[in-house]
Amino acid sequence: MLKDVFMALSKNQLLTSAAKKYGLKLGAQTVVAGTNVEDTIKSIRELNALGISATVDNLGEFVFERSEALKAKESILEVIEAIQANGVDAHISLKPTQLGLDIDYDFCYENLYEIVAAASKYDMHINLDMEDYGHLQPSFDLIDTLSKEFSNVGTVIQAYFYRAQDDIEKYKDMRLRIVKGAYKESVEHAYQTKQEIDANYIKLIEYHLLNGKFTSIATHDHNVINHVKKFVEDNQISNDKFEFQMLYGFRKDMQVDLAKEGYNFCTYVPFGDDWYGYFMRRLAERPQNLNLVVKQVFNKRTNTAIGVFAGAFALSQLVSKKKK
Template structure:
């Protein structure tokens, strides 16, 4: 109940123009500013530098240029050009080639066909250069269309791409079977969006139970799954289940968020597991940042101290 209330509260705050302006003023302006704990920076150069630092620690990464629903096709085209430039910058920098993106950023809310064309442009540039591109799952109204677009492109031969499923949604276990049958690579998360009880579990224990069921199914039935969690219980379950079923550490990876549980990231690498860190960057970082606070309200004190320190 507390977790659900927290998500609702921060979802509302994320829509505040006043709070966004305040956060934008103080959140990223110095290397020590509070938002930099969770956001790699506002430019691709900063994201690439963060990627290099992760690689030096033995970690993998996936860069995500933050941005959500655009309001017109010009904005969608601009976001697409940004991603094409990011692909080129990553190639030039020589860091790992893995991207995450959202379909609403490419114009899904404006025109579905244009969003598909924009995604195809990115994949046409990225796949020949050796990239893997993860299509993020947004909130529940986008689940059907996201999977439909993914399946369409998969059938057209775009195989260096994957999707995300959220254990919080009732539908996700059936969607998982659909993706396994396809041979797709799935990233499993619990889900950061506030969802109604008609489509999603409201109790943490129910979300966790669904995550555990899906985790086991992924490890034994899917192609190179990504277990995205900071929950020690779920990490222990994945390790135990994999070991008991003869699944080597090279057949899956753990995924975590930039700036969260860095100690656990390093520990898993030391134990021989692959760990990929999701590296968000860009000017439109505020909604993502607020979702992170909603997942872990204990971070609020850290942010408040940062704001007071910046403005003092």
């Protein structure tokens, strides 16, 4: 039920629009590294100083106007150049829908091609984030075409999909981020229970650690992390074959501790003002994330569940006052 609520909030256009205007007042900087490239580079430097690399996401998705997709492309190209110019340890994560997948497949491919080509000059990795089931196969099609010419592309495998095992076997020679999945999917395509998803998640991680090129294990779950630590030790898997990933602003102490222990660690660094839907989906993906960051984002004096709804209410109130 809680997951459904967060997913509904993530799609609320009124709240999303308000978040763009009032995000910093509500503490969005806790989960967003910056609203511009300069601030984002500064945040990456701070992570690098702790021995942590970054994958940078220009927030925004489900774009239906060519002008918006082109603007997003230019923003990503700007970040690529800024990463190179500043010598920070970072690469790019992006969503095909932000670059026009819902507008025209060829248009999206052209935008992606330009980005991947620009990053390739600097040997910089580009990760295509996966979205909901309706965009899954077209996104893999984009990967298939791009990988014929470029070696600096990778993607995401979502453990809640039944097809995930087939996908991870097909793309085992590619750098992959393995996640549980953050969208609401039907029983026709995806596992529904936490137990099923968690079991498949571990299975996929172990498969790619043993057979894949490089594995990014994206989780805040210390039980999964401890399982992976033991698995790589038991199977003599080198640390240079994998990394742990967490979201910016989540479990900061654990991020630093894992880096200090000698594990490769990468923080998913979102920037921009389109943060609200992204954040709500992170809570839908794993409601336990409430205990990690929501108190900081909304109201330290409220409990976590109330804090989320207080944040949504605050946004709606700000909109109402603005209209008056």
